[in-house]
Amino acid sequence: MKYLSEYRDASVVNQYLEELDKITTRPWTIMEICGGQTHSLVKNGIIGLLPKHITMVHGPGCPVCVTPLHLIDKAVYLAEEKNVILCSYGDMLRVPGSKKSLLEAKANGADVRILYSPLEAVTLAKNNPDKQVVFFAVGFETTAPANALSVLHAQRENLKNYSILTSHVLVPPAMEALVNDDTNIVQGFLAAGHVCTIMGISEYYPIVELNKLPIVITGFEPVDLMQGIVMLIKQLENGEYKLENQYSRVVNSEGNKEAVNIINQVFEVCNRVWRGIGEIPKSGYEVKKELALYDANKKFNIQIDEAQECQDCIAGEILRGIKKPNQCPQFGKKCTPINPLGAPMVSSEGACAAYYHFTNVE
Amino acid sequence: MCLAIPGKIQSIDYVYNGMVKMAKISFGGIIKEASLEMLPTADVGDYVLVHVGVAISKVNEEEAAKTFEYLKEIGEIDELIEHTQVDKN
Ligand code: SF4
Numbered sequence: 274m275k276y277l278s279e280y281r282d283a284s285v286v287n288q289y290l291e292e293l294d295k296i297t298t299r300p301w302t303i304m305e306i307c308g309g310q311t312h313s314l315v316k317n318g319i320i321g322l323l324p325k326h327i328t329m330v331h332g333p334g335c336p337v338c339v340t341p342l343h344l345i346d347k348a349v350y351l352a353e354e355k356n357v358i359l360c361s362y363g364d365m366l367r368v369p370g371s372k373k374s375l376l377e378a379k380a381n382g383a384d385v386r387i388l389y390s391p392l393e394a395v396t397l398a399k400n401n402p403d404k405q406v407v408f409f410a411v412g413f414e415t416t417a418p419a420n421a422l423s424v425l426h427a428q429r430e431n432l433k434n435y436s437i438l439t440s441h442v443l444v445p446p447a448m449e450a451l452v453n454d455d456t457n458i459v460q461g462f463l464a465a466g467h468v469c470t471i472m473g474i475s476e477y478y479p480i481v482e483l484n485k486l487p488i489v490i491t492g493f494e495p496v497d498l499m500q501g502i503v504m505l506i507k508q509l510e511n512g513e514y515k516l517e518n519q520y521s522r523v524v525n526s527e528g529n530k531e532a533v534n535i536i537n538q539v540f541e542v543c544n545r546v547w548r549g550i551g552e553i554p555k556s557g558y559e560v561k562k563e564l565a566l567y568d569a570n571k572k573f574n575i576q577i578d579e580a581q582e583c584q585d586c587i588a589g590e591i592l593r594g595i596k597k598p599n600q601c602p603q604f605g606k607k608c609t610p611i612n613p614l615g616a617p618m619v620s621s622e623g624a625c626a627a628y629y630h631f632t633n634v635e
Numbered sequence: 636m637c638l639a640i641p642g643k644i645q646s647i648d649y650v651y652n653g654m655v656k657m658a659k660i661s662f663g664g665i666i667k668e669a670s671l672e673m674l675p676t677a678d679v680g681d682y683v684l685v686h687v688g689v690a691i692s693k694v695n696e697e698e699a700a701k702t703f704e705y706l707k708e709i710g711e712i713d714e715l716i717e718h719t720q721v722d723k724n
Binding site: 309312313316362389390391392393412415416418419422426429467470471493494522523529531532535 | 668686687688692
């Protein structure tokens with residue numbers, strides 16, 4: 274399915290488009306946070322159908338895209354150690370490090386595996402007692418409980434050969450950093466539904482109040498996105514700023530308490546470097562000190578130099594919403610999904626890959 | 636990788652001395668294991684959203700069907716099948 278016309282609820286989306294046309298009187302710039310939402314907006318051709326007045330900028334909500342180069346180099350280094358099985362989610366393997374990607378390390382003989390779940394990595398560790406199994410644990414709040422749970426399972430199994438290399442990022446601090454940046458052009462956010470399924474919605478009230486900026490928690494299907502955009506534009510046109518929940522059929526305001534509890538058993542909040550954006554205070558999770566045995570960063574003595582980012586790639590500007598992928602000189606030329614120069618061209622949730630696959634977008 | 640996929644709980648096993656509930660979950664016929672530790676009240680027959688091997692919230696049947704169909708349209712389910720095969724080696 275490429276375009277809206279092929280989508281089963283196309284008529285509902287069209288109704289929202291008509292409504293949006295009616296209510297929009299001025300130019301507005303809004304951002305969707307989640308890469309799954311970017312993917313959906315671009316893939317269904319919605320971006321091209323929105324009223325000219327509305328500009329969508331695509332947020333940094335792709336964990337693969339914001340994982341720092343240095344950590345990818347670390348993962349490659351570990352993968353190339355003799356006794357290590359390095360595993361991660363599929364997209365992570367193709368992201369170019371400063372010298373190579375994990376996939377290239379695999380082609381050269383390193384034991385690198387794609388897994389669907391970190392819990393499978395624990396089983397792998399149990400079945401390979403003579404190997405060190407390292408799970409490259411990237412993700413937002415949605416993925417944090419599963420990654421944390423893998424540590425608890427390893428602990429229950431009394432495994433000494435399982436650890437995680439964490440690159441966990443948190444959404445609300447990043448939203449704050451974006452609106453506080455001098456270059457900010459975003460006037461309202463569609464917040465990521467699945468992140469709120471875990472964490473609840475309370476963290477967003479201060480962002481709304483302090484910045485007088487509306488936020489609508491939104492799902493990722495075309496109808497959800499259209500409804501979210503309409504709710505957001507209505508607020509903007511009326512001069513309101515509120516936190517609204519479009520995705521209440523899945524997100525309740527408290528979130529999932531058991532999941533938060535599991536996160537808190539394993540992780541603590543830390544400052545985190547976001548690729549292309551820089552360090553954002555209190556915007557990530559790292560493994561708690563007392564669980565250092567399960568923290569690949571502490572367990573292994575990884576000595577590699579901080580590498581330079583590829584000069585041709587403007588991912589930093591893409592991730593902050595300052596430029597669109599098709600404004601990058603390398604887009605579709607030197608940089609394609611088969612031969613990506615930067616992470617946003619790798620993951621299906623990355624803005625560059627979404628534009629590459631589905632543009633008839635201006 | 637950020638999306639959660641809806642499926643139906645087929646059966647539940649207790650592991651780690653009965654401390655932990657693991658479920659067999661059917662995603663349109665593809666069976667995968669998922670932990671129910673974050674949804675202690677989930678039971679056989681319930682529909683749940685599963686993200687990287689962990690069930691994170693309950694949904695109703697209608698919502699599950701609708702979301703599943705959409706994920707299929709955008710190719711996310713293919714990814715699940717692909718990774719199911721990779722897991723086996
Ligand atoms: S198109 Fe490629 S080179 Fe340009 S910003 Fe995107 S990932 Fe980087």
